[in-house]
Amino acid sequence: MSLLYKRLLGAAFWLLCNGTAFADGVMQGWTLSDPKPTASGAPIGQTGDDSAKPSVHDYARGEALYSLPDVQMVDKEGNDIEFRQLIDYGGPVMVQFIFATCSTICPVLSASFASAQPELDALAGGQYRLISISIDPEQDTPERLRAYAERFNAGKNWHFLTGRRDDVIKILKAFDASYAGNNKMYHKSLTFMRSGSGASWLRIEGLLSKNEIVAEYKSLIASPGQAKN
Amino acid sequence: MPFDNSAIGEQIYNQGIDSSGKPLEGRTEGDIEFKDAHFNCAQCHRRSGYGSSEGGNYVLPVTGDSLFNPRNFDRADLFKKLFKESQSKLFWARMRSAYQRPAYTDESLARVIREGIDPSGRKLSSLMPRYKISDRDMAGLTDYIKHLSSHNDPGVDENTIYFATVVSKNANAGDKNAMLSTIAKFVEWLNLETKGNLDHPNFSPNYRSDFAKAFRIWNHEVWELSDNPADWLKELAAYYEKQPVFALIGGMADGDWSPMHEFCENNKVPCLFPLTQMPPAEQSGHYSVYFNQGLLLEAKATAKYLLKEKSADPAAAMAVFYSEDAEGSNPAKAFTEMLNADKTRAIDSVPVKDMESFRHEWMKYVESHPEVGTVVVWPGRLKGAILSELTALFQKTERIFLPSELLQADLAGLPQEMMPKLYFSYPYELPAAYHPHAFRVRAWMDTRKLEVSNARIQFNTYYALNLLQYSLEHVVDHFSRDYLLEYIEHEAENALNPGTFPRLSLGPEQRFASKGAYLVQIDDPESQSVKPVSAWIVP
Numbered sequence: 001m002s003l004l005y006k007r008l009l010g011a012a013f014w015l016l017c018n019g020t021a022f023a024d025g026v027m028q029g030w031t032l033s034d035p036k037p038t039a040s041g042a043p044i045g046q047t048g049d050d051s052a053k054p055s056v057h058d059y060a061r062g063e064a065l066y067s068l069p070d071v072q073m074v075d076k077e078g079n080d081i082e083f084r085q086l087i088d089y090g091g092p093v094m095v096q097f098i099f100a101t102c103s104t105i106c107p108v109l110s111a112s113f114a115s116a117q118p119e120l121d122a123l124a125g126g127q128y129r130l131i132s133i134s135i136d137p138e139q140d141t142p143e144r145l146r147a148y149a150e151r152f153n154a155g156k157n158w159h160f161l162t163g164r165r166d167d168v169i170k171i172l173k174a175f176d177a178s179y180a181g182n183n184k185m186y187h188k189s190l191t192f193m194r195s196g197s198g199a200s201w202l203r204i205e206g207l208l209s210k211n212e213i214v215a216e217y218k219s220l221i222a223s224p225g226q227a228k229n
Numbered sequence: 230m231p232f233d234n235s236a237i238g239e240q241i242y243n244q245g246i247d248s249s250g251k252p253l254e255g256r257t258e259g260d261i262e263f264k265d266a267h268f269n270c271a272q273c274h275r276r277s278g279y280g281s282s283e284g285g286n287y288v289l290p291v292t293g294d295s296l297f298n299p300r301n302f303d304r305a306d307l308f309k310k311l312f313k314e315s316q317s318k319l320f321w322a323r324m325r326s327a328y329q330r331p332a333y334t335d336e337s338l339a340r341v342i343r344e345g346i347d348p349s350g351r352k353l354s355s356l357m358p359r360y361k362i363s364d365r366d367m368a369g370l371t372d373y374i375k376h377l378s379s380h381n382d383p384g385v386d387e388n389t390i391y392f393a394t395v396v397s398k399n400a401n402a403g404d405k406n407a408m409l410s411t412i413a414k415f416v417e418w419l420n421l422e423t424k425g426n427l428d429h430p431n432f433s434p435n436y437r438s439d440f441a442k443a444f445r446i447w448n449h450e451v452w453e454l455s456d457n458p459a460d461w462l463k464e465l466a467a468y469y470e471k472q473p474v475f476a477l478i479g480g481m482a483d484g485d486w487s488p489m490h491e492f493c494e495n496n497k498v499p500c501l502f503p504l505t506q507m508p509p510a511e512q513s514g515h516y517s518v519y520f521n522q523g524l525l526l527e528a529k530a531t532a533k534y535l536l537k538e539k540s541a542d543p544a545a546a547m548a549v550f551y552s553e554d555a556e557g558s559n560p561a562k563a564f565t566e567m568l569n570a571d572k573t574r575a576i577d578s579v580p581v582k583d584m585e586s587f588r589h590e591w592m593k594y595v596e597s598h599p600e601v602g603t604v605v606v607w608p609g610r611l612k613g614a615i616l617s618e619l620t621a622l623f624q625k626t627e628r629i630f631l632p633s634e635l636l637q638a639d640l641a642g643l644p645q646e647m648m649p650k651l652y653f654s655y656p657y658e659l660p661a662a663y664h665p666h667a668f669r670v671r672a673w674m675d676t677r678k679l680e681v682s683n684a685r686i687q688f689n690t691y692y693a694l695n696l697l698q699y700s701l702e703h704v705v706d707h708f709s710r711d712y713l714l715e716y717i718e719h720e721a722e723n724a725l726n727p728g729t730f731p732r733l734s735l736g737p738e739q740r741f742a743s744k745g746a747y748l749v750q751i752d753d754p755e756s757q758s759v760k761p762v763s764a765w766i767v768p
Contacts (some may be wrong), residue, residue, distance in 0.1 A: 054696040059354070104273045104283040108257055108356060115261045135734060138744040138767045151267060164764075165732070183722045184736065186316070189284050207356060209259040 043099040049221025066201055069170040073163035076145040083171065086159060088197040091127045092221060095192040097177055099136035102172040105189045108207050112191070114152040120217065121155070130158040133171060136182050137162040195220050237366060238373025243276060245269030247366045254582050268358055271499070278377040278714035285320045292378040298332045300749040305439045309703045329634065338374070339367045351490055381708035383499070384475030390445040390701070390708070391474045394502070395465070395480035397454045401663040407683035408504060409451060411690040414677045416449045419698060443705040461488040469496060473709065476501055478697055479690050480675035485555050490517050499710050502693035503715065510559055514740065516710070518717060520689060524607070527632050527654035530746035531605065532567035546604035548577045548594055550587065557609025558766060564605060567768070572709065581724060584614055588622070595625045605630040613629030616643065622745065623647050633657070638756035648751050650761065656746035657685065658759055660732050667728035688727035696724045731765060
């Protein structure tokens with residue numbers, strides 16, 4: 001057997017043994033080196049227990065530090081809000097990008113926030129903030145965001161922001177959440193969490209169940225991210 | 230009363246309300262319970278049933294034809310998702326997945342809706358909710374889905390797709406001509422291209438032959454309406470009966486657009502981007518798509534500008550003069566309502582019947598108010614003569630706010646000292662703004678020997694046609710009007726912005742593509758150029 005043949009056979013054997021694990025890794029969430037948006041990893045016709053999601057995540061997790069812009073936003077009551085002040089209030093915070101007329105993923109993103117509220121109240125003693133930022137700010141007036149918030153029974157810790165489109169774009173860029181062609185239809189399913197001011201962000205790409213969002217929050221609080229210098 | 234299966238099915242599918250009047254209940258993402266009518270079938274699978282793609286998630290079609298037959302793949306149907314959408318590699322891999330399933334039956338459809346298990350035994354993505362739904366409601370929903378998009382909508386046959394443009398006799402002739410000549414050229418050239426493709430079935434650059442079944446020659450007619458708006462609904466019905474159209478494109482009528490809006494809703498005909506200043510006051514329709522809210526938007530933007538003014542003395546008198554017709558009173562009402570929210574402001578509303586009464590009321594107002602600060606005028610039908618009338622009346626006021634339409638008048642004849650007092654709402658892109666692709670519209674017009682006589686009208690018409698053509702291409706041969714509208718919603722933001730508005734964008738059930746306005750003053754009356762005095766205001 002020639003050396004080349006042995007090597008090829010060895011490579012094939014390695015792939016056979018490790019290929020499944022490799023594929024699992026792909027399905028658990030992965031990142032691309034190209035700038036295209038990564039999908040939430042739930043394949044069509046996925047397997048999984050119907051009563052609860054499998055322990056294998058359908059989402060990608062990552063950690064990052066983001067430098068957030070000083071921009072003025074508007075909340076659902078029509079009040080001017082300093083974005084940095086809202087985020088850097090000291091306690092844990094979660095951020096999602098949504099728009100109120102979105103047909104597929106935003107309702108599920110918002111429903112994950114909505115369903116986690118009671119558990120977060122119990123866990124955090126009311127010391128947490130959920131922030132949903134509209135990526136369609138011209139359409140999503142404070143009035144429309146109020147209706148959206150009502151639909152999801154948003155509690156007092158859940159903030160909804162709209163504002164100038166350029167400022168929303170700045171925030172999207174800061175979170176590395178820009179989407180192709182400035183067409184909001186290509187936005188990604190992203191949830192960001194942080195234990196407190198200065199800590200690094202947990203970046204989650206994909207859709208989360210209630211238990212997953214709560215579990216991620218718990219793990220975040222248990223091991224707060226490294227503070228910035 | 231017998232139970233109407235399909236009606237209750239439609240209600241569940243589109244509105245998420247079951248036969249007992251309660252919102253749908255279920256679970257999504259494994260453990261998120263909901264009781265929310267928004268989680269209806271149409272939210273993701275859309276009214277047409279042809280599905281959608283968003284954020285890397287592919288929502289499959291649920292039309293009767295696609296569910297009650299074994300799954301098959303049609304490259305033309307998936308072409309856009311495979312090659313044109315900005316999606317992830319995993320999304321594309323899923324698009325190409327050769328996963329097959331047998332046809333659904335009533336029983337297996339009920340199972341997939343309740344348990345998320347398809348006829349081949351696979352579990353669907355947890356994004357697809359698992360619904361709690363009674364047997365009776367399931368029967369209704371099944372019946373509705375079986376017939377969903379089961380045949381083409383009216384206005385299309387084997388070879389031809391029919392469109393029309395509504396114009397009223399009393400609309401400005403030059404404006405009408407600018408719009409109609411653009412449409413005529415567009416249709417002529419598009420049909421030449423289509424004929425070329427049909428004549429050379431084996432010559433297929435850019436995969437054209439994949440779409441051969443979708444090729445249709447556009448037949449475009451002008452539906453001219455009389456001078457009497459009361460007859461318009463009847464006239465539209467007569468045109469439609471003679472030759473149903475798949476959609477109305479563009480359009481122009483002097484005055485209220487409501488009759489056309491109503492016709493389109495009643496007949497489920499898409500009415501795409503009519504050039505009107507008066508869409509219906511409330512957005513209550515599904516089938517009409519507008520550039521913006523016209524005069525109502527201008528009224529609200531002006532009100533917001535005045536509300537935000539720091540320097541204004543809220544106690545200073547502010548008068549709103551408006552013509553009693555709908556074109557004057559609708560914006561005046563919207564403006565006054567918005568300003569009245571600020572209780573500190575005193576607003577005097579002055580309705581006028583005609584130019585003589587305008588002059589009379591103005592004089593009376595100025596006499597009774599020694600210091601007139603701000604006057605807002607919604608001239609309605611008097612718009613043609615109002616500026617020249619104001620040249621004799623402006624001295625005793627500080628500022629006069631007017632709608633953008635008046636900027637099209639001859640401004641060069643206005644007195645020099647009047648200019649600084651005039652403010653206009655301006656729901657368009659500023660002349661100095663740069664849109665990198667806008668030159669393509671001029672290039673298109675140049676090559677077709679189409680003179681630019683009214684850039685805004687012609688560019689807007691081109692935008693609407695371009696978006697219609699693109700969306701129709703991707704509907705392929707599923708000639709569903711709802712499906713067409715869904716593509717238009719999806720792609721409005723992607724389409725070439727010809728520079729007439731800062732941004733054009735829609736979304737599911739959004740029906741106004743541009744949402745704001747500037748406040749401007751006249752910069753150079755000779756060239757009719759303007760300068761902004763505000764940021765882009767979204768009321």
